[in-house]
Amino acid sequence: MTQPLLExxxxxxxxxxxxxxxxxxxxxxxxxxxxxxxxxxxGKTTFLDVITGKTAPTEGAVVFKGRSLIxxxxxxxxxxxxxxxxxxxxxxxxxxxxxxxxxxxxxxxQPWSLLLGGLNGxxxxxxxxxxxxxxxxxxxxxxxxxxxxxxxxxxxxxxxVGQDPDLLLVDExxxxxxxxxxxxxxxxxxxxxxxxxxxxxxxxxxFIRRLDSPVTVLHQGHVxxxxxxxxxxxxxxxxxxxxxxxxxxxx
Amino acid sequence: MxxxxxxxxxxxxxxxxxxxxxxxAAPAVLPVFRLNLLGRxxxxxxxxxxxxxxxxxxxxxxxxxxxxxALGGYAMAMYLQLNSSADLPNGIPEFFSLYGxxxxxxxxxxxxxxxFTLVAIWLIPAVLAAxxxxxxxxxxxxxxxxxxxxxxxxxxFFNFFNGQQKLINGTNGLKTDVTQLFGQMxxxxxxxxxxxxxxxxxxxxxxxxxxxxxxxxxxxxxIAIRDDEPRLRFAGYNPTLFKTIxxxxxxxxxxxxxxxxxxxxxxVSPQFxxxxxxxxxxxxxxxxxxxxxxxxILGAVVINYAKSxxxxxxxxxxxxxxxxxxxxxxxxxxEGVIGWFRGDGPRNWxxxxxxxxRSPTYPRLERExxxxxxx
Numbered sequence: 197m198t199q200p201l202l203e204x205x206x207x208x209x210x211x212x213x214x215x216x217x218x219x220x221x222x223x224x225x226x227x228x229x230x231x232x233x234x235x236x237x238x239g240k241t242t243f244l245d246v247i248t249g250k251t252a253p254t255e256g257a258v259v260f261k262g263r264s265l266i267x268x269x270x271x272x273x274x275x276x277x278x279x280x281x282x283x284x285x286x287x288x289x290x291x292x293x294x295x296x297x298x299x300x301x302x303x304x305x306q307p308w309s310l311l312l313g314g315l316n317g318x319x320x321x322x323x324x325x326x327x328x329x330x331x332x333x334x335x336x337x338x339x340x341x342x343x344x345x346x347x348x349x350x351x352x353x354x355x356x357v358g359q360d361p362d363l364l365l366v367d368e369x370x371x372x373x374x375x376x377x378x379x380x381x382x383x384x385x386x387x388x389x390x391x392x393x394x395x396x397x398x399x400x401x402x403f404i405r406r407l408d409s410p411v412t413v414l415h416q417g418h419v420x421x422x423x424x425x426x427x428x429x430x431x432x433x434x435x436x437x438x439x440x441x442x443x444x445x446x447x
Numbered sequence: 448m449x450x451x452x453x454x455x456x457x458x459x460x461x462x463x464x465x466x467x468x469x470x471x472a473a474p475a476v477l478p479v480f481r482l483n484l485l486g487r488x489x490x491x492x493x494x495x496x497x498x499x500x501x502x503x504x505x506x507x508x509x510x511x512x513x514x515x516x517a518l519g520g521y522a523m524a525m526y527l528q529l530n531s532s533a534d535l536p537n538g539i540p541e542f543f544s545l546y547g548x549x550x551x552x553x554x555x556x557x558x559x560x561x562x563f564t565l566v567a568i569w570l571i572p573a574v575l576a577a578x579x580x581x582x583x584x585x586x587x588x589x590x591x592x593x594x595x596x597x598x599x600x601x602x603x604f605f606n607f608f609n610g611q612q613k614l615i616n617g618t619n620g621l622k623t624d625v626t627q628l629f630g631q632m633x634x635x636x637x638x639x640x641x642x643x644x645x646x647x648x649x650x651x652x653x654x655x656x657x658x659x660x661x662x663x664x665x666x667x668x669x670i671a672i673r674d675d676e677p678r679l680r681f682a683g684y685n686p687t688l689f690k691t692i693x694x695x696x697x698x699x700x701x702x703x704x705x706x707x708x709x710x711x712x713x714x715v716s717p718q719f720x721x722x723x724x725x726x727x728x729x730x731x732x733x734x735x736x737x738x739x740x741x742x743x744i745l746g747a748v749v750i751n752y753a754k755s756x757x758x759x760x761x762x763x764x765x766x767x768x769x770x771x772x773x774x775x776x777x778x779x780x781x782e783g784v785i786g787w788f789r790g791d792g793p794r795n796w797x798x799x800x801x802x803x804x805r806s807p808t809y810p811r812l813e814r815e816x817x818x819x820x821x822x
Contacts, residue, residue, distance in 0.1 A: 248681055270680035279681070286678045288671045295667045302664055305683045307692055310664040359682060 199262060201226045201393050202247065202363055207256035209242055209417070216242040217253070217417040224363070229389035231404045231425075232397045234414030235437055240397045241283060243414065244365050248280050249273040260363070275305070279361030283368045283397075285348035289341030293332050293351060296340050297323045300358035326354040329384070345372045353381070357388065364388065366396045370403050382406040401429075413437075462741075470647040479636045486643035486711045488751040489650050493704035495731045495747035496653050496740060497697030502729065503737035504661055505693050506673030507589075511597030512701045513725035514604045515572035519702025520715035521608075522571060524621035525555055526564035527633060527710070531626040542616045552614050568706040569699040576698025577691050584687045584694075589676070598722060605720040620716025623709055634713055646707045650744060653700055657740055660696070669693060730769065734776050736783025745785065 200223040209217040217239045224230055234240050245251035247258060249270040258265040265273055274280075288296050301319045302310065315323065327333045330350035335343065340351060349369060356364055366385065370378040382403055388394055389409075398404055404411060404425060411428045413420040415437045421428060428434055474482055494516055501507040528540040529551075535541055539551045557563045583596055609618045624634030631638050660666060671679045672686045679686055709715040718724070728747075735746020750772070757765045780787045787793075 250677070269685075270677075271683050271685045274681050274683035282678070286675055288667075288674055288678070290670050290674055291667050295664075298664055299667055299671060299679075299684070300682060305685075307665060307668075307689055310668060311660065314663065355682070 198225065200224055200259075201228075201261060203257075203259045204243075204247070205257040205259070207243075207246055207253045207258070209239075209246060209251060210254040215417050217246065220256070220414075220417060220419060222412060222419060224393050224395060226362075226393055227390050229386065229394045229407060229409040230396070231407055231409050231411045232395060232414060233399070233401075233404060233411060233428075234420075237416075238414040239417040240414055241367060242417070244280060244367055244397070247273075247365060248278060271305075274359070274361070277362035278365065279356045279359045279363070280365045281352050281356045281367055281369060283371070285345065285352045287340040287343075287348050287351050287355065290339060292337050292339055293327065293343070294323060294336045296351060296355055297326050297358050300355040301326075301360075322358060326358050329357070330354040346374065346377050349373060350377075350381075353384065362393060364392055364394045366394065368398055369396065370398060370400050378403055379406065401425075470644075474640050474643060479639060482643055483639050483711055484752070484755055485748070486639065486646050487708055488748045489643075489646045490704045490707035490711065491728070491731070491751060492650050492744040492747040493646075493653050493707065494701045494728055495735070495743040496650075496657055497700035497704075498728055498732045499737065499740055499743035500657055500660070500669075500700075501693050501697045502732060503739070503743070504666065504669040504673065505690060507690060507694060508591075508594045508729065509597045509694070509697070510594050510722070510725050510729065511601035511604075512697065512728050513601055513720040515576055515698040515701035516705035516708070516728075517604070517608070517715065517717070517719035518572045518575065519568045519705030520709035520719055521615065521621065521705075522558065522564055522567045522702070523706035523709050524623050524626075524715045525558040525615075526561065527623045527626035527628060528621055529555065529559050530561075530628065540621075542619065542621075543613075546613045548613050554614075569702045572702030572705075573695040573699035577695035580694035580698075581687065581691045584690045598725070601720055601722060601725055605717050605722075608717040608720060618717055620714050620718070622714050624713030633710055639711060642707065642711050646711070649703060649707065653703070654740055654744065660693075661740070665689075727769070730773050732783075734772055734780075734783055736785035736787070736789075739783065739785040739789065742783050742785030746783070 203223040204220055207217050207220040208215065220239070220243065222243075232240055232243070242251060246253050247260075247265070249265060249268055249272075252266065260273075260276060260278065263276070265276075268276075288299070291299070298315055298319075301322045302315065303319070324333070327336060330347075330353065332343075332347060332351060332354070335347065340348065343351060349372065353366070353369060356366070364385075369385070370381050373381065378400065385394055385396060386407060396404075396407060396409075408425075410422060411425050412422045413428055413431075413434050415433075420433055420437065421431050423431075473485060477485065494512055498509065498512055501509055532538060532540045536544065537549050537551075539548075539555075543549070543551075558567070579600060583593055588596065608615060611617055612619075615621065624632070626633050628638065661669065668679065668684060668689055671684075672689060676686050705715070705719065708719075731746035731750050732743045733746070734750060735744070736742025750769070754765050754769070757768060776783060780792075782790055782792075
């Protein structure tokens with residue numbers, strides 16, 4: 197096995213004594229596509245917060261490309277090559293579609309380089325290309341706030357891709373999308389895997405099935421099991437946490 | 448679409464022609480007193496432009512711009528005082544003798560130099576703003592807490608300057624109108640006319656500079672900071688750096704405005720750092736229109752002109768009018784007057800009066816095979 201792109205070792209996150217994550221281990225190989233599922237409150241979003249530097253783990257190590265991320269500021273982690281799409285789409289609503297994407301593809305992201313010049317030809321082409329991938333060419337000059345929910349989702353995915361990260365963390369990309377859009381999103385993410393490493397958090401089981409990737413199940417801040425979708429769905433522990441149990445069963 | 452665009456362009460060109468014409472004609476038309484007032488208000492417009500940059504575009508509501516405004520004013524006044532005190536006893540400004548000071552305090556020394564002063568007017572406030580701003584921004588203090596901190600800083604500076612008689616004449620401030628510049632009295636009508644032109648040119652330069660700053664990706668980042676700062680971090684941008692830069696720019700502009708205001712009002716004093724004055728600055732921008740640079744200029748000039756006219760006629764009533772204006776803007780015109788004009792404001796009114804051209808509906812657009820238009 198090659199060196200993993202991302203490795204989480206024994207991560208524990210405690211919010212005033214409440215353990216959002218406990219002793220969580222996970223590693224991603226370069227080029228891998230991984231799905232993460234888990235019931236509400238399983239710690240899925242906290243887990244992304246830890247990787248992207250939003251939340252500092254109480255214990256444990258996050259290693260990306262052989263480098264520890266603990267104590268690194270969010271924008272530095274992003275520049276190292278970790279991109280994130282948020283659960284509810286977070287695009288810059290007062291900026292146009294084009295401007296949103298321009299900010300994503302801009303390189304370097306320093307004030308003076310943004311002040312002293314526009315996008316270069318290659319970056320402009322990239323913006324056009326991204327808009328056509330997510331079918332927003334006709335909306336280039338719309339402010340993002342005027343887009344529909346699905347279009348915002350796609351715009352944010354396009355922004356994420358435009359950042360050209362090595363690792364894409366995608367939180368609920370198909371929430372609120374139509375079936376057709378869901379399928380297209382699954383195809384897009386699958387096409388990204390290989391060149392990129394993609395981690396998808398999602399509730400939509402059909403979507404996960406379509407991704408056809410290894411699945412990690414989180415439960416109460418802990419990895420419950422890992423495996424193919426069929427294996428995971430057949431696992432009695434998974435059924436238990438999804439369908440609910442009584443207190444005695446837990447004890 | 449194109450027609451509307453061209454119309455807009457024309458009205459903009461017309462607006463600017465009017466403004467430039469007004470500036471050129473003002474000294475011929477206005478009596479010296481009025482001209483001097485207009486010059487002062489234009490210097491306030493420079494401060495307002497800075498506030499628009501940090502508040503209108505970046506979402507940083509500073510209630511402490513008076514600090515930077517006053518620092519610029521003091522820098523200017525110190526130079527003028529020194530420039531005019533060569534013949535006085537000890538060769539130092541007159542007020543020092545009141546407090547038994549015989550030697551010039553050390554920090555006054557560099558202000559003998561006109562070059563140093565010209566740089567200090569904007570650089571000292573800008574550096575102070577960068578240092579204060581960075582401390583606050585790096586600790587991710589924002590929103591109302593940032594506003595409170597800036598107001599607290601303002602009070603600290605106000606009290607400090609008020610108490611330092613032996614250093615900068617304390618609460619009395621430094622007078623400039625009887626000082627000399629280029630062998631002329633600063634308060635003379637000729638000099639005042641010169642300062643009016645200078646101020647008008649600086650306002651236009653500041654406007655052009657900020658327009659360049661807010662257009663393009665740098666401006667987009669500022670808007671992104673205002674609307675969703677955490678999200679921007681995950682896109683690889685460092686908001687702290689951008690905020691520090693714009694806060695320093697706004698501080699520098701406030702310093703320039705303060706210096707120009709000082710020479711035209713004839714005095715700089717800790718009164719420049721009172722809490723209400725800094726809040727008024729914010730009101731000018733809110734009324735004119737946050738995020739519209741022209742709005743900041745018009746807000747500062749028009750409100751202050753109205754203030755002086757109203758105060759002459761009915762001395763007690765201005766505060767009520769100003770308060771009413773602020774309430775009106777907050778409730779009815781959240782985008783300010785210019786923002787209202789640029790947005791849907793006029794169309795909504797025409798709709799209400801039943802004289803608006805109705806916009807085509809989607810089915811009709813499709814039938815005509817037009818491209819979709821932005822709602």
